Amino acid sequence: MEKIIEIVLSGLSMGSIYSLLALGFVLIFKSTGVLNFAQGEFAMVGAFICYTFASLMKLPYLVAFPIAIVLGAVLGVVIYALFLRRMIGESIFSTIMLTVGLASILTSTAGLIWGHDVYLLASPFTNKVVSIRGIILSQGALYTILVSLILFIVFLRFFNHSLLGISMKGTAEDTDTAGLMGINVRMIHMIAWAIGGIVAALAGMFLAEQSFVRLEMSHVGIKAMAAAILGGMDSIAGAVLGGVIVGIVESFASSYLSGLEFANFHTGDIKEVAAFAVMILVLMIRPQGIFGKEKVERV
């Protein structure tokens, strides 16, 4: 029983990271119609920024953390203003290719600045564990889950109760009419990209908490996209749930299947494809995703 709880909790901590990134996908897709393939790269850059301030400049982690969040938002806004503002309403394929291109440029630039090595981001939670009634958990994982949970509650309240949040939902549904209601649509798009950058930076820092800071951490973006599609591309709750499902499935796959071997096939490797296998299964039953609306724009 303890083992299962440990697996679930560690799945939840990985799942929170997927959820955060998926949230960024959904927010940007819903409000601007752009599927941002650079979301994982945003996370990687966010982690490197935090590493720069915390490890290289020796600032306290609690100072570097908010700096990385702010710079994550700035990155989102700059990318939007420079490249994607003109692309709103263009064909989905050109916007996708544009973000794919941006993703690879971001990776190379990060490689130029920070190098291709593996770095350690030391936070107050690194290598510390808590043990509650025999359940052993890293503090980093707990901290990831808690901060993400708080964030999801804040987002939910924002989208259901604040003027800006409700207006963002309206803009997502019908941009022209939102303009007719006096909403500055460009500003809403910019806010969506800023939030996308913020959640990505957070996800990057949480991911660095669980492993290292390196260029390849941007691959998490593809799994997060699977999570977003699994949950339904137009639903915020779906993004969160999709991320959690992917995280927990991965966690179970890695703890029960690792170390086994059938005819040179390491079943532990299933962990890497578990996210996509679940996504495919769910999409075969519900093509629009778990919380998706039937009439979702197909990508």
Place this chain on the structure above:
Amino acid sequence: MLTVTNLEITYNDIILALKGISLRVPKGRIVALLGANGAGKSTTIRTISGIRKTLDLKIEDGQVEFDGQVINDLEPHEIVAIGLMQVPEGRRIFAELTVEENLIIGSYSLSDRRKFVQNLERAFTYFPILKARRDQMAGYLSGGEQQMLAIARALMADPKLVMLDEPSLGLAPLVVQEIFEIISRINQDEGVGILLVEQNATAALSIAHHGYIIETGRIMLEGTSEALKENRDIREFYLGLTEVGAKKSFRDVKHYKRRKRWLS
């Protein structure tokens, strides 16, 4: 208050949708803009409300002036901010949001948030049904209720002038009558000017003070609604009445329309 002068609009850079129209909506009046499909009614008000860029409409000539300010090149949200609100054709409510959320979005441009509660109460007094439905998804409302929501949503912003694009579209005659009575009451009680774009001439002229008839991008006729109601051509082609006032058979009208198309 709203003055449109010699407005010439091309669509897709080729098609001349408006061939130089002029119209005026004085403060606190109801002005009807009547015409058939494709006459240029919606083009006119879309141009005024500034959403022409996404529709590939271009102003070739002329100007739109509101409260002494030329608004040709303003963005939609800037036009709303100076008190000009459009209720779009086909209602365009936010179907996935609740009735109340729709009204909240309508109040977006209100700078004084304290007025929100007051305006919400006002919307509910004009349209009590919306109060009963406030927590429902707007997409589940009936057509008439959706139209009411669209009008109420526009009122939330305290506009000086509301442009209604075919509020009677797809609604039963009784519902049309109810909605038009409310529009007339809003105009009288709140002093909100109204530009009413309609195909349903009978209903529109019953509440308008002044009317313009638009045909293929040109204003063909204008006058007070009393004068328009007496006009022989209007009676025949827009109100469907013969000279003695009896309802004309649809067959005769159709015949004439066919002949007219050949002649024009």
